[in-house]
Amino acid sequence: MDMKRHGLAIGIDRVGDQFFLSFKAQGKLTHEDYLTITPMIDSALAAVEKPHVKALFDATELEGWELRAAWDDFNLGLKHGNQFDKIAVFGDKRWRDHLAKIAAWFISGDLKFFHTEEEAIAWLNE
Incomplete structure (x- = not known):
């Protein structure tokens, strides 16, 4: 039986008054993946007054999103987009650069591929 792995792993670190979120996407993301990850992000950011977040997104194993998961991602960006100072996306496929540019419309901070x-880490630490 061939099972394809998919999902989104998250890491949360705090250094002083800054939050660092790290994400690693694998496979094709589903709505169920966002049902798991969204409450984690919500609770991490709700605990801090005026959070300033830097995020590192590993898209090296990302194959894409199901339609409903893409909508979930869009809503997550609208909900928390103003709390991100910088988001660094890294990966090796050209389409990820285009997605990063589109996502930049929905966040107030800087987003780079x-x-x-x-x-990516060097840029986040500037």
Whole structure:
């Protein structure tokens, strides 16, 4: 039996008054993946007054979104977009660059695409 892995792993770190979120997407994301991850993000950000978040998104194994999951992602961006100072997306497929540009319309902070994790982390730490 061939089982395809999919999902979104999240890490949350706090350094002083800054939050660092790390995401690793795998496979094709589903609505059920967002039902799991959204409450985690909501509770992490609700606990802090005026959070300033930097996020690192590993899209190296991302294959895309189901339609309903894409809608969930859009809503998550609308809900928390003003709390992100910087979002660095890294991966090696060209379409991810276009998605990053579209997502930038829905967040108030800076969003950039990188080909390596090292470049992405360096930019977040500037």
